[in-house]
Amino acid sequence: MQKASSPYLRDLEHRGFIEGLTYIDKSSKPLCHYFGGIPYALPPVGPFRWQKPRPLPACYRYGTRANPGRYTGGCSICPQPKPNDELNTELWDEDCLQCNVWIPVGDPPKGGWPVLFWIHGGFLQFGDPNEDDLRAMLSETPCKAIVIAPAYRLNIFGFLASPELCEASPGVSPNVGFWDQRLALEWTWHNVSYFGGDASNITIGGYSAGSHSTFHQLAYDLGVSDSKSIVRRALMLSNGPGMQPKSFDEAQAQFNELLSVLQIPMSLSAAEKLAKLRTLEPKKLIQASIKMKYHQFRATTDGSFVRHGLLNEIDSGIFAAQMKRRGVRLIIGECKDEHFVYGNWRPPKNNLDSLFRRLQADYPLAACETLIDHYYPNGKLPANCKTWQEAFGRIYADIQIHALERGMVSALTRHGAGHLIHRYRMEWRAQCCDKLWPRGWGVTHGTDMAIWFWGNEFSLSKKEKRLVKNAFHDNFASFLNGEDMDWGTEHPLHVRTLTSKGTVVCEEDERLDEGLRVWDVLKRVGATGNMLNAKL
Numbered sequence: 433m434q435k436a437s438s439p440y441l442r443d444l445e446h447r448g449f450i451e452g453l454t455y456i457d458k459s460s461k462p463l464c465h466y467f468g469g470i471p472y473a474l475p476p477v478g479p480f481r482w483q484k485p486r487p488l489p490a491c492y493r494y495g496t497r498a499n500p501g502r503y504t505g506g507c508s509i510c511p512q513p514k515p516n517d518e519l520n521t522e523l524w525d526e527d528c529l530q531c532n533v534w535i536p537v538g539d540p541p542k543g544g545w546p547v548l549f550w551i552h553g554g555f556l557q558f559g560d561p562n563e564d565d566l567r568a569m570l571s572e573t574p575c576k577a578i579v580i581a582p583a584y585r586l587n588i589f590g591f592l593a594s595p596e597l598c599e600a601s602p603g604v605s606p607n608v609g610f611w612d613q614r615l616a617l618e619w620t621w622h623n624v625s626y627f628g629g630d631a632s633n634i635t636i637g638g639y640s641a642g643s644h645s646t647f648h649q650l651a652y653d654l655g656v657s658d659s660k661s662i663v664r665r666a667l668m669l670s671n672g673p674g675m676q677p678k679s680f681d682e683a684q685a686q687f688n689e690l691l692s693v694l695q696i697p698m699s700l701s702a703a704e705k706l707a708k709l710r711t712l713e714p715k716k717l718i719q720a721s722i723k724m725k726y727h728q729f730r731a732t733t734d735g736s737f738v739r740h741g742l743l744n745e746i747d748s749g750i751f752a753a754q755m756k757r758r759g760v761r762l763i764i765g766e767c768k769d770e771h772f773v774y775g776n777w778r779p780p781k782n783n784l785d786s787l788f789r790r791l792q793a794d795y796p797l798a799a800c801e802t803l804i805d806h807y808y809p810n811g812k813l814p815a816n817c818k819t820w821q822e823a824f825g826r827i828y829a830d831i832q833i834h835a836l837e838r839g840m841v842s843a844l845t846r847h848g849a850g851h852l853i854h855r856y857r858m859e860w861r862a863q864c865c866d867k868l869w870p871r872g873w874g875v876t877h878g879t880d881m882a883i884w885f886w887g888n889e890f891s892l893s894k895k896e897k898r899l900v901k902n903a904f905h906d907n908f909a910s911f912l913n914g915e916d917m918d919w920g921t922e923h924p925l926h927v928r929t930l931t932s933k934g935t936v937v938c939e940e941d942e943r944l945d946e947g948l949r950v951w952d953v954l955k956r957v958g959a960t961g962n963m964l965n966a967k968l
Contacts, residue, residue, distance in 0.1 A: 435567070440465050441500060444626040448493035449500035454537070455567050463571035465535040468506040468562070470494070472582060472619035473529035473612070481710050482592055483603035485529055485615045506562035507532055507583035510590070511714035513558055515777065517722055521715050526589065531582040531616055534566045535627055544630030546577040546912045549620055551613060551649075553640030553671075555777055556730055557587045569886035573901070575909040578629040582616035585609045588721045589714075591729040594687035595680050600702035606683065606732040610648055614737075617649065621662045635912050637667025637763075639881060644671040644832070648731065651742055654754040661758065665911060668764040669884065670877055672837035675959040676743045677731035678796050686726040693720045727778065728793040746840055747955065752847035763911060764841060765856030765927070766833050773869070773877035774832065775825020782820045784811055790824060795831070799959035803827065806953050829877070830950060838944055839951025841925065850924025854917065855941070856904070857929040858883065864890035875932075883930075884908065903930045 437453040442465075444450060452467035471494075473485040480486065495501030508525035536545060552559045561581035569575055584590060590609025597604045605611065621631050636653075638646045646668050653663040678686075691698060694716070696708050709717075721727050731738050745751045755762070778793075780786035784804070791800040807827055808814070817823040841853055861879040864887060869876055881888050883900050892900060907917040919928055920938040927941050 436460075437466075437504075439504075442467075442627065443497075444494060444623070446493075447623065447626065448495045449497050450494045451500040451502045451504065452533075453504050457571075462537045463567045464537055467503040467533040467535075469508065469530040470501075470503050470533060471530050472616045475527035476529060476585065476589075476608070476612075477526045479710065480603070481526065481589070482597065482605075482608060482706075483601070484605045484608055484611045487615060487619075507560060507581075509560045509562070510583060510586045511718055512554075512586050513718055513722060515558065517778070519715060519718060524714055526585075526714060528583045528585065529612055529616070531580050531619070532561050532564075533627060534570060534579040534581075536570050536576040536578070540628040540630075543633070544625060545628055546914065547620065547624050547629045547631070547634045548577050548579045548667075548912055549617055549634055549636045550579055550581045551584075551636070551638030551642035551645045552581065553638060553642040554586065555728070556591060556609065556641045556644070557728065559586070559641070563889065564885060565889040566885060568891070569888075572897075573886055573905055573909065575886070575905065575912065577635075577909075577912045578624060578627055580616075580620045580624065582613060584612035584616065587729045588690070588717050591731060592687070592690075593680065593683035593732040593734070595684055596687065596702040597706055600706040604706065605736070606680075606734045607737045610645065610652070610731065610737050613645055613649055614652060617662055633664060633914055634662055635665040635667060636663050637669065638671075639669045639884075640671050640877065642671075643668040644674055647671075647673045648738065650760070651739070651745075651751070652737060654751065654758070654760070655739065658758075663760060664758075664914065665761045666763070667911075668762065668837075669880070670766055670770060670833055672764075672833055672835075673743060673746065673840050674832065674836060675795055675799055675954060676741070677733045677738050679733055682796060683732045686724070686729075689724050689726055690720060693723050724793075725789065726793050730794060743955075743959075746843045749843075749847035752844045752849035755844065755849045755852055759852070761852045761854070761911070762844075763854045763856065764837060765858070766837065767858045767875045767877060767880055769874035769876045770833050771822070771825035771829040771876075772873035773825075774829040775821055777828075779821040780824050784808060784813075784820060787820050787824050787827075791827070794828075796959060798957045799954055802953055802957045802959070803831070803950075806950065830947075834943060835947040835950035836954075838941070838947030839955075842944070842948055842951075845924040853924050854911075854919050855921070855925070855927045857927050859932045860899075860930045860934050862887070862890075862892055862896050862900075864892065899934045903934075903936050 437455050440452045440454040442450050454465050455463040507530040508528040509523045510528040511524040552561045561583055585608055593606035624631050636646050636649055646666055650666045653661055780790040788804055858875050858880040861875045862882040865879045883904055910917045921928055926938050929937050
């Protein structure tokens with residue numbers, strides 16, 4: 433449906449002039465301003481495929497007063513499969529290093545609007561920032577912030593890694609999807625003042641893989657000098673830190689499988705392999721990745737963006753010390769029924785061997801073996817599962833969210849950073865969620881976006897708006913402003929829960945011990961510790 437709007441021109445000083453939109457309501461009252469698809473880096477195409485993103489040159493201008501750059505659409509979409517593995521190539525464009533910018537109407541407060549740097553989800557395999565609709569949130573709630581949502585390279589384009597590739601060309605790097613996000617964050621830091629934002633008041637956040645990305649962006653930011661640090665607060669919604677990413681050796685095994693599927697000879701030099709891969713159309717690369725055993729292209733422990741022993745820093749107190757020193761606050765939590773959505777992403781066949789194989793697409797082998805022993809010690813289907821597909825959804829949700837989130841917050845609390853943590857749990861969903869998720873799935877992964885983004889692309893009823901406002905949204909606005917919240921919890925491991933009845937209770941975490949057991953067994957094989965010492 434077409435959204436009513438009028439043109440909106442903005443002077444970005446030395447960056448030139450851009451034209452976007454002012455969204456308006458039925459009475460022509462302005463709701464918010466919007467720019468879609470503003471480049472934050474040079475195109476990563478041709479010889480720059482799999483290279484680190486290149487910043488815009490200092491002289492780069494988006495447009496002139498007479499001919500402003502027109503940004504009224506959205507970000508280009510990195511080549512990707514749909515959640516059901518269908519391919520819609522008409523929407524793809526490797527030139528996707530762009531961002532969408534949402535701005536409240538009116539004059540900004542002294543110092544500028546607070547800034548939310550929002551990273552979209554999609555298992556790091558699919559997704560884009562164009563689906564969010566912030567008109568209602570920015571016009572109806574106290575949550576007045578500039579929201580900058582970047583597109584970034586996904587799947588094989590963002591996370592292909594191997595020692596061979598890095599040797600083939602000095603510009604090639606693992607984790608370029610994370611480097612994209614970081615460059616977009618730095619672009620935000622340097623340019624948000626031209627949009628009326630406060631560069632000293634930036635919150636990073638994301639949902640699902642966006643939350644996982646937020647953890648890695650926070651970890652990277654905590655590792656740089658104070659003069660280069662950007663992050664002041666973080667939102668990790670429905671995802672935790674994950675495990676220490678796979679080693680370079682395991683990334684090489686995935687790379688070799690890719691070459692085999694594409695029938696690229698192993699005997700070629702590294703430079704020849706890279707050259708052949710760069711000549712292939714995106715569709716062929718995506719189709720090949722879907723056929724692979726190791727079909728999930730995720731982060732690699734490269735010692736650069738992802739440090740060796742990163743998760744060990746959480747256990748040892750290094751992470752907590754840096755968060756305390758910089759005063760970085762964190763909202764982190766989950767939905768009650770995350771597993772329904774998780775179990776539908778490339779599920780295994782209905783047997784334990786297939787589940788084991790599916791886990792290996794995401795996680796190091798030693799971790800997968802340990803998880804199988806811990807969750808299914810007798811090799812039988814758990815009593816709370818009807819099928820192995822359901823069992824996969826539950827274990828996947830535990831590792832992505834429930835268990836490792838608890839390991840992280842427990843360690844941060846143990847090392848004195850508990851006062852910076854605000855935990856939540858969602859057990860209620862708005863009626864508009866019925867348009868996207870079966871009611872039988874309950875409060876599953878993604879249903880609470882209607883809470884955080886005030887209905888997002890759908891509308892909340894008046895009753896639901898009152899509930900959401902009191903339960904979370906007023907606190908959300910305070911958090912972005914850097915103000916104290918009325919969270920209500922009595923200690924750091926307490927959880928603020930929105931119950932199925934729509935009431936808020938602050939309670940003990942009944943799943944804490946279970947989550948810590950999983951964290952501990954993974955720590956013993958190095959999956960949450962120092963990968964240099966892990967036998968993989």
